Amino acid sequence: MLASSRLPEHWPLLCGLALTRIIGWGSTYYAPSVLAAYLDRDLGMSGEVVFGGITILLVTGAVVAPMVGRHLDRRGTRRAMCAGAVICALGLALLAAAQGPISYLATWFVIGIGHSLTLANVGNVTVAQLMGERTRRVIGVMMLVTGLASSVFWPLSAALCAAYGWRAALLIFAAIQIVIVLPIHLAIPVTTPHAPAAGPAAAALPADEGRVPAQERRPIFWLLAFAFSASGLVSWGLPLHLIGLLENSGLTSATAVTIASLGGLATLVARLVDVLAGERFAVERVALVGLVLGPLSCLYMALASGTALSAIGFVAAFNAAMGVIAVARATLPLSLFGRRGFATMLGRLTVPQNLTFAAAPLLFAVMIERFGSSATLMISAAIQTGALVAMLILVRRVSSP
Template identity: 40%
Template sequence: MRPSLVLAALGVTQILGWGTAYFLPGVLGPAMERDLGLPAGGAFLGIAILLGLAGLLSPIVGRAIDRYGARVATACGSLAFAAGLVLLALAQGPVLAVVSCLVMGLAGALALTEAANAALATLGAEGARRRLGLLALASGLSSAVTWPALAALEAAFGWRGAVLASAAAHLLVALPLHWICIPAAPRGARPAKLPGGRLPARLRWLSAAFTVQTLVGSAILANMVLLVQALGMDRASAIWWAALVGPAQVAARALDVLGGSRFSAVTTASAALLLIPLALLLPLVAPLGIAVAAPVFVLTYGLASGIMSVMRPACVIELHGTEGYATVAGRVMAPVTGAMAIAPGIFAPLLVALGAQAALAVAAVAMLGGFALLRVAARMR
């Protein structure tokens, strides 16, 4: 299978997958909440359910991908996404909506980032980091592509029609791409055998580092508008600057694709994990007004966090290799996905209780802990 074809197919399916799962409540949430009797913001609880279940299932799915191949897993993920979205469109209350989120959690484990990275890993270690970066670039466009499409579909057919159209897209677009373009498992493929059933120590340290980074990073990202506003910027300006996090993340991924491979993945990740706490502390210590400090903080944070989305799978390949990647990555990334699910709800009360300055200081200290964990993993190679 040509690497460029695999990469292009995964780029399309990742945009579709993230756009109709993680980003769906951003457009359809208010209408869904009114119809389903959910409290304001309740639609976003579905994201926590989806990601939490995907994290729990990732070790099992990783072993299955190594045994049966990414083609089978991602194709089944497309079917599960379609089924979950149909259930959501049919829901008349919270119960069936929660069931739909559970089905999409299974779909996420089978077809979103970790499964896509495993498919790329089957193409070999040479050029893997560049392919991971290009896929992350495509994924970063998900909201920009799907939000306008979902808004147009809602205006024409209502939120249920938009959800059904999303299900159809998984069946008519993602499913064929996964089945035709993703490599099948090689003959005799087996899951990686881990000594004693445990990850090697360096990968356990790596998992801990990434879990801390994701816990802090997802918390900051989800609450960026409230955080910048709490630092003293008016709401309209806070929204405008916070929105630039996404473009900054995409720019960082593009820079890594263009020239980042001259540094090892662990070195690049270490630099990013040092840059993030500096960005978090900048509004507290820099002799600048909030009108300058907040934008610099947002853009610096966006660049560093964008790099980390590529470095997580790249570091796994660098420290382990591509043989049995899905099994190992599933174990490494399971707590990371769980952290992504719970982080936004943890940081918001912290921000209210302690204030922006103290919350940023706590986050910076935690991120420095993540840097220390990563350096331990690096020394164990």
């Protein structure tokens, strides 16, 4: 359990930060899924343009991430997250006023900046600065809760759009940023990055310099960047086309939708297991489990008979793998490189990852169109195998005396 001498002091804030993550992801990243039909009806915008906003959000995050990371290491996260809430509110208000593709897409640059200051890696840095050696488990819990963002905001967005219109719904989300998110961010204590923590838990905090010696930091960084970018290419690209892949395997549309919806549950279960038992094992070894399970699940689906049972097995295994890897992506840099410069390190890792994530949906659409579902699954397995090899090399180098 998370109970400890330090937890009561921060527990209300951690709950608040979990709420802001649900609001942040739900009102930005997941919004186009509901807005698409309304934007097509009112502004004549195609799905490609609507979801192009997400690409701009991710690319913007990649551009500003190193600068944001350096700022967080110098000044802490409070100011950045407060500014991010205001910028997200401004972006959502501007989105509500969009009159066409140009103004719509331009607004996503603003939202992308706010997103980079409030979500992405900033919340994880806040947890690291507050919780010390408990960071891994707390981040796992927060990611577990964040997985509910789509489940909460898809029906909420649909209800608000149906009742008041999509512009009013976005204005309501902008107001929520100011009324709910901003006060929670204002409650974040002003921290001094890298300063030793006081109290009985101080000696147990991760070493500021991490486990990786200076001469190994650069190769380990690139192995980590490649492993997580390659696995992320699949985890951000394949799920968006999952229903179509299942239909192409011979399942009916209704069955495909039902089975695909099980993916979120599998991800939550995997993250819950990691929260409860993951601290018994090194983070990189837990990541290996996901990086083995991912390609095996894709190979299985590519070679399977196309029955509902095989599809359930694939969806469960694939999403469980992605859930484990997502937690490792947030916590392994801290385990390897330590608290000193943690935000800067995350910012540097964000650049290749976000660029890869931004390209993933279109890349997988092209692969499915040109090569078919089975070949795309085989390619996905090959990409994930590359990530597995990189992680195996990383584990070997980290474990070497």
